[in-house]
Amino acid sequence: NFFEQVMLESMLNFISASVIALLIVTSVAQSDDGNMDNVARFAGVPGVPGSPGSNGSPGRDGREGRDGTQGHKGERGEKGMRGFSGLEGRVGGAGPAGSRGEKGSSGRKGDSGKVGPQGPKGDTGLKGSKGKVGAKGANGQQTEALNWKQCVWKRVDSKDTGLIQECRFKKIYGNSALHVAYGGNLRVKCGYGSTCCSRWYFTFDNDECTGPMAIDGIVYKQTTADNPHRHRQIEGYCENIASGDVRVGFNIGKCSGYSVGDGYTGWNSVSRIMIAEVPPAQQ
Numbered sequence: 001n002f003f004e005q006v007m008l009e010s011m012l013n014f015i016s017a018s019v020i021a022l023l024i025v026t027s028v029a030q031s032d033d034g035n036m037d038n039v040a041r042f043a044g045v046p047g048v049p050g051s052p053g054s055n056g057s058p059g060r061d062g063r064e065g066r067d068g069t070q071g072h073k074g075e076r077g078e079k080g081m082r083g084f085s086g087l088e089g090r091v092g093g094a095g096p097a098g099s100r101g102e103k104g105s106s107g108r109k110g111d112s113g114k115v116g117p118q119g120p121k122g123d124t125g126l127k128g129s130k131g132k133v134g135a136k137g138a139n140g141q142q143t144e145a146l147n148w149k150q151c152v153w154k155r156v157d158s159k160d161t162g163l164i165q166e167c168r169f170k171k172i173y174g175n176s177a178l179h180v181a182y183g184g185n186l187r188v189k190c191g192y193g194s195t196c197c198s199r200w201y202f203t204f205d206n207d208e209c210t211g212p213m214a215i216d217g218i219v220y221k222q223t224t225a226d227n228p229h230r231h232r233q234i235e236g237y238c239e240n241i242a243s244g245d246v247r248v249g250f251n252i253g254k255c256s257g258y259s260v261g262d263g264y265t266g267w268n269s270v271s272r273i274m275i276a277e278v279p280p281a282q283q
Contacts, residue, residue, distance in 0.1 A: 148276035157265040167273045174243045181235030184271030188219045188261035196261030203249040211240030
């Protein structure tokens with residue numbers, strides 16, 4: 001400690017001073033013919049030790065000592081307090097596939113999905129093997145040949161209302177239907193600054209069809225700038241017509257709610273009415 005260091009330095013100073021004094025006395029004694037008695041004559045009593053000198057500058061640090069031997073493992077300490085949650089770590093790489101688990105219970109049926117787009121056309125399949133010959137069918141009922149007729153003409157008819165052409169037909173069965181059709185050129189033209197509409201329709205013995213509804217077609221115009229002549233087709237089936245002679249008429253008239261137009265039927269082409277007797281419609 002500090003006190004022991006001060007005492008040690010004081011003793012060293014005292015010894016140094018005593019040695020110096022002894023050397024001086026010895027030197028003087030030798031100068032007096034080497035008489036050693038002079039030593040005793042000049043030797044005095046040792047003086048009081050001087051005050052301690054100031055501390056010297058600190059010495060340099062010693063070299064680092066070698067590592068000591070590993071101590072015994074200490075006892076397990078008490079469990080510390082729970083630390084704060086750390087930041088979320090990055091997603092690790094996929095681990096190895098686990099073993100197959102047991103089959104789970106069936107889930108509830110999901111809602112029906114939307115119909116997907118139509119897929120591409122598949123390749124043509126292999127040709128199948130020839131099938132066995134089927135059993136012979138029952139004898140069918142004998143039927144009459146198809147009963148049909150057409151009336152053809154080539155002329156222009158410029159009337160705006162009334163009968164254009166009549167075609168007589170002999171109907172065989174009471175429960176059959178008539179299939180009628182017109183093919184030819186139809187046109188309508190309006191007066192300046194007006195709209196107009198013409199209607200072409202079939203009649204059966206001067207009455208329009210009611211089984212189920214009228215067989216007709218219309219042409220509507222809203223401008224006078226053009227004069228279109230077009231080939232047109234009007235056809236349909238009419239039921240509830242009695243057997244026997246039937247007068248089938250093709251007519252022109254006005255549309256409901258519009259002024260009658262300047263009609264033109266059969267321009268520069270052949271016109272025809274086609275009639276055929278057909279079996280009754282399915283129920």
